[in-house]
Amino acid sequence: MSAIELYARETRGFDARVENALAVLQRAAAEHPGRVVQATSLGAEDMVITDLIARHRLPIALGTLQTGMLHAETTALIPTIEARYGLTVEVYEPVNESVVTFVRQHGERAMYESIELRKNCCGLRKLEPLSRMLKDRSAWVTGMRREQSNDRGAVEFSELDDKGRTKFNPLADWSWADVWLYIQRHGVPYNPLHDQFFPSIGCAPCTRAIAVGEDFRSGRWWWEAEGAKECGLHVHADDTSISMIGSHA
Numbered sequence: 372m373s374a375i376e377l378y379a380r381e382t383r384g385f386d387a388r389v390e391n392a393l394a395v396l397q398r399a400a401a402e403h404p405g406r407v408v409q410a411t412s413l414g415a416e417d418m419v420i421t422d423l424i425a426r427h428r429l430p431i432a433l434g435t436l437q438t439g440m441l442h443a444e445t446t447a448l449i450p451t452i453e454a455r456y457g458l459t460v461e462v463y464e465p466v467n468e469s470v471v472t473f474v475r476q477h478g479e480r481a482m483y484e485s486i487e488l489r490k491n492c493c494g495l496r497k498l499e500p501l502s503r504m505l506k507d508r509s510a511w512v513t514g515m516r517r518e519q520s521n522d523r524g525a526v527e528f529s530e531l532d533d534k535g536r537t538k539f540n541p542l543a544d545w546s547w548a549d550v551w552l553y554i555q556r557h558g559v560p561y562n563p564l565h566d567q568f569f570p571s572i573g574c575a576p577c578t579r580a581i582a583v584g585e586d587f588r589s590g591r592w593w594w595e596a597e598g599a600k601e602c603g604l605h606v607h608a609d610d611t612s613i614s615m616i617g618s619h620a
């Protein structure tokens with residue numbers, strides 16, 4: 372059974388949520404001309420946002436993090452997006468020397484050994500490349516939704532990150548059913564791993580399929596307690612510590 376067959380469902384207010392998401396993106400483009408990027412994880416939500424950006428020809432750049440640990444199915448979406456929409460996806464990779472040094476010191480499976488090592492891995496493979504993506508930009512767009520986890524229950528359509536940039540979350544009020552209904556209606560390309568019960572797709576070592584009834588986020592960093600499951604991409608402006616609000620990426 373495909374993810375569309377499993378999840379796509381029309382619920383009241385869907386069209387209004389699509390309109391609102393578009394309005395959020397239009398606002399992002401208007402308020403940050405030439406200085407806003409969609410940080411796409413290439414997951415289902417982000418593919419919806421990319422489709423909205425392309426369909427409405429919004430001047431919002433696309434950027435993704437190639438951590439070096441992604442599934443082949445995930446990276447294959449980059450040329451798919453470029454061919455389908457005629458847009459360029461900026462690809463940000465970690466500094467090779469940092470990765471080589473980390474792996475030499477801690478091994479390929481360091482992320483399973485401690486939260487600290489896992490966060491160090493996320494730091495060099497995700498946070499540092501993200502900082503390059505966001506350099507010279509005043510705003511970014513993410514696929515965060517309130518429904519994704521308890522920690523994301525307060526996600527706003529726009530908010531400030533810890534660096535004072537505006538982060539737009541156009542799908543904040545969307546359900547998983549909305550995401551898949553949009554994908555179905557518009558024939559949006561998506562990661563085939565979603566058809567294999569991977570709701571949230573990140574790096575291969577840190578992502579797994581879930582069973583029916585399991586929480587979406589249980590497929591990510593499943594060996595860690597829920598509160599630790601963050602990689603640091605989404606830090607609020609008013610956080611006093613690196614309390615990670617969570618990331619789809």
Ligand code: SF4
Binds near residue numbers: 492497574575
């Ligand atoms: S998600 Fe896993 S493999 Fe990817 S950067 Fe974080 S710890 Fe490393």
